[in-house]
Structures are given as structure tokens and as C-alpha cells.
Amino acid sequence: xxxxxxxxxxxxxxxxxxxxxxxxxxxxxxxxxxxxxxxxxxxxxxxxxxxxxxxxxxxxxxxxxxxxxxxxxxxxxxxxxxxxxxxxxxxxxxxxxxxxxxxxxxxxxxxxxxxxxxxxxxxxxxxxxxxxxxxxxxxxxxxxxxxxxxxxxxxxxxxxxxxxxxxxxxxxxxxxxxxxxxxxxxxxxxxxxxxxxxxxxxxxxxxxxxxxxxxxxxxxxxxxxxxxxxxxxxxxxxxxxxxxxxxxxxxxxxxxxxxxxxxxxxxxxxxxxxxxxxxxxxx
Amino acid sequence: xxxxxxxxxxxxxxxxxxxxxxxxxxxxxxxxxxxxxxxxxxxxxxxxxxxxxxxxxxxxxxxxxxxxxxxxxxxxxxxxxxxxxxxxxxxxxxxxxxxxxxxxxxxxxxxxxxxxxxxxxxxxxxxxxxxxxxxxxxxxxxxxxxxxxxxxxxxxxxxxxxxxxxxxxxxxxxxxxxxxxxxxxxxxxxxxxxxxxxxxxxxxxxxxxxxxxxxxxxxxxxxxxxxxxxxxxxxxxxxxxxxxxxxxxxxxxxxxxxxxxxxxxxxxxxxxxxxxxxxxxxxxxxxxxxxxxxxxxxxxxxxxxxxxxxxxxxxxxxxxxxxxxxxxxxxxxxxxxxxxxxxxxxxxxxxxxxxxxxxxxxxxxxxxxxxxxxxxxxxxxxxxxxxxxxxxxxxxxxxxxxxxxxxxxxxxxxxxxxxxxxxxxxxxxxxxxxxxxxxxxxxxxxxxxxxxxxxxxxxxxxxxxxxxxxxxxxxxxxxxxx
Numbered sequence: 001x002x003x004x005x006x007x008x009x010x011x012x013x014x015x016x017x018x019x020x021x022x023x024x025x026x027x028x029x030x031x032x033x034x035x036x037x038x039x040x041x042x043x044x045x046x047x048x049x050x051x052x053x054x055x056x057x058x059x060x061x062x063x064x065x066x067x068x069x070x071x072x073x074x075x076x077x078x079x080x081x082x083x084x085x086x087x088x089x090x091x092x093x094x095x096x097x098x099x100x101x102x103x104x105x106x107x108x109x110x111x112x113x114x115x116x117x118x119x120x121x122x123x124x125x126x127x128x129x130x131x132x133x134x135x136x137x138x139x140x141x142x143x144x145x146x147x148x149x150x151x152x153x154x155x156x157x158x159x160x161x162x163x164x165x166x167x168x169x170x171x172x173x174x175x176x177x178x179x180x181x182x183x184x185x186x187x188x189x190x191x192x193x194x195x196x197x198x199x200x201x202x203x204x205x206x207x208x209x210x211x212x213x214x215x216x217x218x219x220x221x222x223x224x225x226x227x228x229x230x231x232x233x234x235x236x237x238x239x240x241x242x243x244x245x246x247x248x249x250x251x252x253x254x255x256x257x258x259x260x261x262x263x264x265x266x267x268x269x270x271x272x273x274x275x276x277x278x279x280x281x282x283x
Numbered sequence: 284x285x286x287x288x289x290x291x292x293x294x295x296x297x298x299x300x301x302x303x304x305x306x307x308x309x310x311x312x313x314x315x316x317x318x319x320x321x322x323x324x325x326x327x328x329x330x331x332x333x334x335x336x337x338x339x340x341x342x343x344x345x346x347x348x349x350x351x352x353x354x355x356x357x358x359x360x361x362x363x364x365x366x367x368x369x370x371x372x373x374x375x376x377x378x379x380x381x382x383x384x385x386x387x388x389x390x391x392x393x394x395x396x397x398x399x400x401x402x403x404x405x406x407x408x409x410x411x412x413x414x415x416x417x418x419x420x421x422x423x424x425x426x427x428x429x430x431x432x433x434x435x436x437x438x439x440x441x442x443x444x445x446x447x448x449x450x451x452x453x454x455x456x457x458x459x460x461x462x463x464x465x466x467x468x469x470x471x472x473x474x475x476x477x478x479x480x481x482x483x484x485x486x487x488x489x490x491x492x493x494x495x496x497x498x499x500x501x502x503x504x505x506x507x508x509x510x511x512x513x514x515x516x517x518x519x520x521x522x523x524x525x526x527x528x529x530x531x532x533x534x535x536x537x538x539x540x541x542x543x544x545x546x547x548x549x550x551x552x553x554x555x556x557x558x559x560x561x562x563x564x565x566x567x568x569x570x571x572x573x574x575x576x577x578x579x580x581x582x583x584x585x586x587x588x589x590x591x592x593x594x595x596x597x598x599x600x601x602x603x604x605x606x607x608x609x610x611x612x613x614x615x616x617x618x619x620x621x622x623x624x625x626x627x628x629x630x631x632x633x634x635x636x637x638x639x640x641x642x643x644x645x646x647x648x649x650x651x652x653x654x655x656x657x658x659x660x661x662x663x664x665x666x667x668x669x670x671x672x673x674x675x676x677x678x679x680x681x682x683x684x685x686x687x688x689x690x691x692x693x694x695x696x697x698x699x700x701x702x703x704x705x706x707x708x709x710x711x712x713x714x715x716x717x718x719x720x721x722x723x724x725x726x727x728x729x730x731x732x733x734x735x736x737x738x739x740x741x742x743x744x745x746x747x748x749x750x751x752x753x754x755x756x757x758x759x760x761x762x763x764x765x
Contacts, residue, residue, distance in 0.1 A: 139656045143663060165653050169630050170660035177667065 005036055005044075007051050009226035010194045015051070017041055017224075023118045028110035031157075035118040041224060043119055045086050047111070047157055053086045055121050057223050061188075062122070063260035064220040064232060064268070066092035069151055069184045071250040071265055072239050074098065076150040080178065082138035082166060084155035085111030087123035093153075094125040095255055103149075105134045105141045139165040145178035152179060154187035158200075167200060169207040172235075176211050182238035189217060192278050193227030201231065205279055208235045216241055217279060218268040220259070231275070242269060284353075288361060288560045292353040293553040296341050297333045297546060310336050310543070335546050344369060344544035345537055354553045361560045362487050362506070363497045364522035366529035368536060369552050370505075371544045374481045375401035376536070377505030377521040378449075379408065381477040384527075384535040385447040385503070386411035388691070393438050394449040396684055397427040399479060400716055400751075402449055403690055403726045408539075410691040414442050415684060418454075419599025424590065424611050425640040427722075428599040429460030432468060439472050450501075451479040453486075453493065455636070455643060455722075457607030458600050462499035470500070475527075478504040484512035484520075485606060488563025489571070493602035502527050511606070511647060513566075514555035518548040566648040570606045573655055574646040577608055580659045586615040586666050606646060610662070613640040616671035618745045620717075622662070625669060630661040638717065639745065685730040688763070693728035698761040700754065703739060706731045709762035714751030717742055723751070731760065 003019040017038040024035040031048045038044055042055030053061070066089055070076060077100045081089050085106040093102050104126075106112055112133065115123040126133065134141055138156070152175050157163035165171055166187070175185050185208070190201045209215040212235035222230045234241050247262045271279070286292055307314050316323035316331025323331050337343040342351035351369065358367035370377045378401045386392050388410030394402060395418040406413055416438045419428035430450065439445065448469050453459045462478070469476045478496035480486070484506045486495035496504035504522045508514040523532060559566065578589040588611040592603040612622045623637025634644040644658060687710045688696075698712040708731065715725040724742070725735055739757065743749060749757045 137652065137656050139653075139660050143656075143660045165657050165660075168657055168661075170657060170664045173664040173668065174660055 005038065005046070007046070007049060010196055013194070013226075015224070015226070017044065017054075024114045026110060026114070028108050030108045030110075033108070033110050033114050035114055043121070044224075045111070045115060045119060050158065051224050052157070053088060053119070053122060054224050055119070058086075058088050058122055059258045060220050060222050061225075061230070062088040062092045063257050064218070065089055065153055065155060065186055065188065067250075067255075067257060067260040068218065068232070068234065068241060068265055068268070069153070069186050070096060071246055071262060072236075072241050072244050073150065073182065073184060074246050074249055074253075076184075077101070078149050078151075078180075079103070080105065080142070080145075080149045080152045082142070082152065082154045082156060083107075083163065084153070086115045086119055087112070087126045089153055089155045090128070090131055091122060091125040094128045094130065096253075099130065102128070102131045103134060104131060105136055105138050107135065107137055109135045137165065139168075139171050139174065142171070142174045142178045145174075147178070147180050149179050150183055152183070152185045154185070156188060158190065167204045167207075169210070172208050172211040176237070179237060182236070184234070184236040184239055185212065186235075187233045189231040189233040191225060191227050191230050192275055193229055197226070198278060202278055202280075205233060208233055212236060214238070214240055216269055217271060217275070219271060219275070220268065229272075234269075242266060286353045286357055288357060288557065290353075290357065291550070291553040291557045292350040292357070293341070293546070294550045294557075296350040297335075297550055300335065300338075300340060301332055307335075309338070330547065333546055333550065336543060341546065344371070344540070344549065345542055346533075351549065354549075354556075358520060358552070358556050359522070361556050362520065362522050363495075364504075365524035365527070366522070366532070368521040368529075368532065369544075369549055370519040370521050370536070370540075371517065371548045372519075372540055373401075373517045374479070374505045374507040374510075374519040375399075375404070376540060377519050378402055378477075378479050378481075379405040379539070380521055380532060380536045381479075381503045381505055382406070382411060382447070382449065383409045383538070384532050385475045385477065390447075391442050391445040392447045392449060393435065393442065393445050393474070395427070395430050395451065397454070397722045398449060398451055399481065400714060400723055402479065403714070403723060406690040407694045407727065408691070410689065411446075412689050413686060414438055414445060415686065421594070421600075424588075425613065426456055426458075426609075426638070427454065428594075429454065429458050429601055430465070431598045432461050432464045433598075435465055436468055439468065439474065443472060445472075445474055447475040447477055449477045449479060451481070452496065453480075453482050453602075453604045453607070455482060456609045456641070457482070457604035458594070459493040459602035459604065461598070461601040462494055462496065462501065466500040475503070476501040480504045481507040482510060482607075483604070484508050484510060484559075485563070485567050485570070486604075488512075488559045489567025489606075490564055491571070492567065493604055497522055497524060500525070503532075508552055508555050510645075512555050512559055513648075515548050515551035518552045518555075520552065520556075567606065569648050570646055570650075573650055573652070574606050574608050576652075577644075577646065577655050577659060581608075581610055581662055584659070584663045584666060586670060587612060587662060588614065608644040608646050609641055610644070611641050612637075614673055615666050615669075616673050617665070617669060620742075620745050620747050621669075622665055624746055625665050626658075626661055630657070630664070632658055632661055634658075638747075639742065684726070685732075686728055687730050688728040690727045693763055696763040698763055699765040700759045700761050701765075703736050703758060703760055706760040706762055707733050707736055710764045712761035712763040713753060715739055715749060715757065715760070716751050717747040717749060725751075725760075731762070
């Protein structure tokens with residue numbers, strides 16, 4: 001007997017993984033949470049049937065969401081992470097000794113519970129003393145903060161579910177407010193290869209651009225995400241991700257990374273033409 | 284067959300009809316949607332299949348004898364009324380049926396001036412004469428309140444021949460009058476009490492709600508089931524009790540009601556009544572919880588004032604519907620309608636309406652906390668980005684109208700179109716109102732004053748959507764005395 005997990009990446013495109021066994025399967029107040037063990041990609045977390053992380057390629061996503069802003073400003077001390085219940089983003093952050101506190105706001109406790117039990121590869125640092133987990137709506141949490149964080153990472157689900165509020169203008173405005181004067185915001189920015197996501201991505205970028213003086217988009221290759229081509233949004237009140245890259249200082253930290261390096265950092269902001277057109281960006 | 288509140292007779296008959304696969308050689312011509320694939324694709328085949336005409340097993344709204352009759356009886360029971368009528372022309376039709384069944388041409392009807400246009404429309408149709416009672420006004424918020432019992436008593440003493448009194452309860456903002464006392468007073472003078480309960484369908488099902496019209500002893504009530512009761516837009520209930528004769532009401536309704544009532548609307552009323560009867564208590568409790576949370580958070584933002592039961596004063600604010608989320612915006616230097624526009628254009632959030640100083644968001648059991656958080660956050664952002672000092676806000680006064688001729692006479696009289704400012708001192712031949720809320724600034728037969736014209740111009744500047752006049756741009760107004 002063969003057991004396959006399939007994600008509908010679009011109405012007409014399916015992405016399938018052969019499953020060894022199911023490790024976790026529960027409905028929370030917010031979404032359906034499952035962890036499966038797959039032959040090729042190792043353990044994988046799915047929310048409402050959508051693939052979130054797999055053991056085999058999670059390093060790409062987590063490297064890129066964390067090290068790009070960290071190499072731009074090495075003085076980051078206070079970080080807010082929104083979403084990220086799998087713990088991968090927090091794990092990468094904890095590698096920086098200079099970071100003093102990491103507030104993580106995850107709406108769904110069940111995601112954290114499932115990952116702590118079955119995805120130790122990403123969830124291993126959630127008990128770090130610098131990490132404080134708040135089980136709350138991200139939009140609500142950030143609304144109450146003012147000039148508190150050096151960095152906000154939005155590691156959310158798609159804009160069509162519990163993560164919906166994290167792609168809105170009010171959220172970006174609230175983030176702006178919650179960041180210190182030189183703060184940086186990085187968010188997962190979806191992909192635009194498939195038509196269904198184009199509008200949401202364009203709107204998100206437009207709204208970030210209206211809110212922050214510096215707003216750029218960068219890319220990574222993540223095999224298990226729809227189309228394999230994924231985008232991140234970088235926004236800041238002060239730091240330009242290319243001009244302010246601290247290449248030598250970051251390399252001097254000696255952090256071993258599997259995907260990120262400072263050459264890639266400089267390259268990842270160069271986007272394919274079709275994406276540039278969608279973003280309406282000039283060279 | 285004996286039906287209980289667990290049943291929905293029209294819905295059940297439609298299910299049976301669908302199962303029977305009757306061959307349709309009657310209207311509608313789309314024949315279960317086959318005739319118009321694009322619409323079927325859009326609305327869904329299941330929906331089109333029950334868009335059917337009246338027929339023997341489905342009864343007829345014009346003269347109900349079977350399933351519609353049963354459904355109306357269940358509705359009457361659920362609302363504590365003697366009789367209930369399914370309305371498919373909106374609450375507008377229900378309000379008009381109330382007025383037309385109690386007033387004939389020349390009869391007087393006492394009403395607050397801040398009634399919905401549907402009430403004054405009814406006067407245009409039937410020729411009744413309005414006797415206006417000033418609603419109370421909150422100067423701080425710039426909104427009309429409920430009617431004071433002593434003002435009503437004075438109006439009754441001046442007009443002992445009045446046939447009916449119309450109360451809008453609750454108002455759009457959620458403000459309730461002292462309905463029980465008004466009923467006692469009116470009945471003491473042989474006057475019928477009609478309640479425009481468009482915004483109060485949930486009063487019949489929730490706990491800790493203001494008193495509903497039937498419980499207060501009113502004679503008739505128009506209840507927008509589609510607003511807070513969950514049925515489809517345009518569907519509504521008309522309720523009556525005491526010595527109102529249901530057969531006569533049916534005749535009045537049939538004067539203007541369609542003979543092809545939509546079974547989509549009828550079944551939605553039927554199912555919504557069942558749903559509210561069975562689950563209304565939890566639904567209203569959830570709505571209340573969301574509204575109270577949003578109110579507290581918005582008030583914490585500062586600048587905004589999401590008002591509630593602290594307004595209660597025992598008279599013009601006798602009670603308050605706490606499921607309503609009304610927010611006073613003028614203190615952040617923005618008109619309610621400006622915040623309304625920003626919410627929609629910049630934040631993708633549609634609220635019910637914005638007037639000069641306030642906006643109203645409708646909260647219901649369909650809301651989730653995510654959406655509530657978005658609204659709160661967007662309001663706090665609007666304050667941060669667009670907020671300014673409170674300057675140049677027109678302090679809206681209730682404009683007391685002089686009724687020069689009846690609405691009917693003015694409406695049908697010969698008219699001349701003049702520039703707004705040239706209309707001052709003349710008698711208006713038409714309505715002017717902001718929509719929503721659809722409360723006339725000016726009604727046919729009323730004298731046009733400088734205050735009224737200034738208010739119209741101010742409302743236009745602030746971006747209110749003005750409706751009513753023949754001149755769609757609202758630069759001219761029709762007068763009848765020239």
C-alpha cells in the first residue's frame with residue numbers, strides 16, 4: 001500500500017510526497033495541524049493541508065528570513081517574531097549571542113505543541129531563556145507596542161487563513177510603530193509564479209512601500225513551496241539591505257550556514273524580470 | 284402536519300420539491316438554471332434549482348394556506364406575536380404596510396423626524412399627515428436619540444385625533460426609547476403603536492437585550508430579519524398583535540407586494556427563524572462579546588469614543604443595544620464618513636455607514652476575532668496617520684422641520700428646479716438624504732432653510748453619498764411654490 005500527501009498548489013497543480021506515517025493530526029481552534037513523516041523530505045508540518053516546513057528544505061527559508069536582516073544590522077538586540085510556531089526562525093536567531101530577547105507571537109498553541117513533540121529539528125530552541133512565547137493574534141500584539149523592537153520577522157501562513165491579518169496595511173503600519181527608529185521588518189512574501197497569488201503579493205508590497213521608506217523584495221529557492229521560487233519582503237526605516245550589509249563583520253562571526261552567505265545576500269535582491277514587472281520596480 | 288420550531292416548512296417543502304424532479308413547464312424560464320449557465324456557475328446549481336414559482340406544494344405568499352401559512356405561524360410564535368408576515372420587499376415594505384394599514388389619506392401619524400425614508404415614502408403613497416416629534420439629540424456625539432415620553436404626550440394632546448405613532452426602535456446607532464411607556468400612553472388615547480424595528484431582530488432572541496416591540500405591547504413591528512437575523516438581503520418580517528386584524532394587513536401588503544415572491548428569500552426567512560430560535564441566545568451572546576471587546580479596545584486607542592450603555596438617561600436614551608459598534612470620530616479631527624472612506628479605500632474594510640461625527644460597524648455572529656482585530660488596528664492607524672485637531676467640524680444640530688404641506692401633496696405637485704441656495708425659504712418637492720443611514724435631511728412638503736442647505740453642502744464636501752433629488756449631482760433642488 002502506498003500513502004501519498006498532496007497539496008493543491010493551485011486548483012490544477014498538485015504537489016505530492018510519499019508518506020511513511022502520520023505523526024500528528026488534530027484540529028485546533030484555528031486550523032488543522034498535521035505532521036507527517038515522508039520518504040524524501042523527512043518530517044513535514046502541514047496547516048490546513050498546506051505544507052509549511054519539511055526537515056529537508058527548511059534551512060533555506062529560515063536562513064533567508066533571519067540572516068539577511070541580521071547581516072544588515074549586527075546591533076539587533078530585541079526581536080519580535082510573528083507566527084513561526086515550528087521554531088525554525090527562532091532557532092536561527094538564537095545563534096546570535098548579541099540578541100537579548102526574542103518575543104514570539106504565535107496564534108495557535110497546538111502548532112508549537114505538535115512541533116515540540118515531532119519536529120525537534122526546528123523546535124529545538126523554543127526553550128532558550130531569551131525566548132518568550134505569546135499565544136496571541138499577531139495584529140493585536142503588535143498594535144500595543146511602540147518603538148520596542150530592532151527587528152520584526154513575519155513568518156506567517158498564506159494570506160488566506162489565520163495569517164490574513166498579517167498581510168494588511170494596518171499590520172504594516174502597526175509594525176512600523178512597534179519598531180525602533182532604525183528597525184527592520186522582514187516578512188514571507190509569497191510567490192508570484194502562479195496567478196492566484198500575484199494580487200496578494202503585489203498588494204502586500206504596495207502596502208509595505210507606502211509604510212516604510214526602504215522596501216525591497218528578495219528571493220530564495222525552496223523546493224517544497226509552490227513553484228519552488230519564494231519571495232521575502234525587506235523593509236526598514238533606516239538600513240538599506242545592500243549598502244549596509246556588514247559583510248566582513250558577519251563572516252567574522254563564523255556562523256556556519258547551509259544556504260545563506262554574504263555573496264548570496266547581494267545576489268538575492270536581483271529579481272527575475274516577470275517579478276520586477278509585477279512589483280512595478282525599475283532597475 | 285404538526286410543525287414545531289424545529290421545522291422550517293418552506294425549506295422542507297423545497298427539499299421535497301427538488302427530490303421529486305418535477306418537470307417545469309412554468310416560470311422562471313431559466314428552468315433550474317439550465318437556461319443560463321453563467322448565472323448557475325456563479326450562484327450555484329443548488330440555488331437556481333430552488334428559485335421556483337409558487338405552486339401547490341409550495342403555497343403562495345399572496346394567500347397562504349399550507350407551508351407558508353405554517354411558516355408564518357411558527358414565526359409568530361417565535362417572535363411572540365399574534366401573526367407574522369413574510370415580507371420580500373425589504374423592511375421598507377413592512378414599514379409601509381404598517382402605516383398604510385393604520386392611516387388613510389388625511390389621517391395624522393406621530394413620528395420622530397429621524398425616521399427612515401421608507402416611512403415618509405409611505406406617507407407619499409397613502410396621504411397621511413406627519414406630526415413630527417423632535418428626537419432627543421446628543422450634542423457631544425451629534426446624533427439623534429430616542430423620543431422622550433413627555434414630548435410624545437404633548438404631541439398626542441395637541442393631536443388627539445392621531446391614528447398611530449411610529450417609533451424607530453432601536454435607532455441605527457442602537458438607541459432605544461421607553462417603548463413600554465409609549466405603548467401605555469398611546470393606547471390610553473386609542474392610538475396604535477407601530478415600531479420600525481429594522482435594527483432589532485436580535486432583541487427577540489438574545490439575553491440582556493432591550494425590550495422588543497411585541498413584548499412591549501406594540502401593535503405592529505417591522506423586523507429586518509436580514510440585518511441581524513441571518514436571512515437574505517431584502518427579506519423581512521412584519522409582526523402584529525392586539526386587535527390588529529391579520530386578514531386586512533394581508534390585503535394591504537398585497538396592494539404593493541410582488542405576486543412572484545422569491546423562494547430564496549422565503550426559505551431564508553424560514554431557516555433564519557428556526558436558526559435564531561434554536562441558537563439565537565448563543566449567537567447574540569457571541570456578538571455582544573465581540574462588540575464589547577472591540578469597544579473597549581477602540582476606547583483604549585484614545586481619541587475615538589465607542590459609546591455604549593453609559594449614555595442611558597432614562598428618557599431619550601432609555602436603553603442601548605450593546606451589539607452595535609458605534610464610534611464617535613470627531614475628536615480625532617475626522618468626520619465619520621471620512622474614516623468610513625479611509626477604512627474602505629486604504630484598508631479594505633467596509634463598515635455600515637459614516638455620518639458627520641460617527642461611524643457604525645455591524646458586528647454579528649459571522650465575525651471572527653481576526654476581523655475585529657483588523658478593524659481596531661486600522662482605526663488606530665487612521666488616527667496615527669490622518670488624525671488631526673478637532674477643527675472645523677460642523678456641530679450638527681437636529682433641524683426642526685416646518686411641514687408646509689403633506690408629503691403626498693408636495694410630491695405630486697408641479698415643481699421647478701432651482702440652485703440649492705435659491706431654494707432657501709421655499710417648499711421642497713423632494714427628499715434629500717445621506718445614504719446610509721437614509722434618514723431624510725429634507726422631505727417633500729418641508730420648508731427649506733439656510734441651515735438645511737448648509738448641512739447638505741457640508742455633507743457633500745465631506746464625501747457623504749447624497750440621494751433623493753431628481754438632480755443626481757444634488758446641485759439643484761425641486762421646489763413647489765414658485
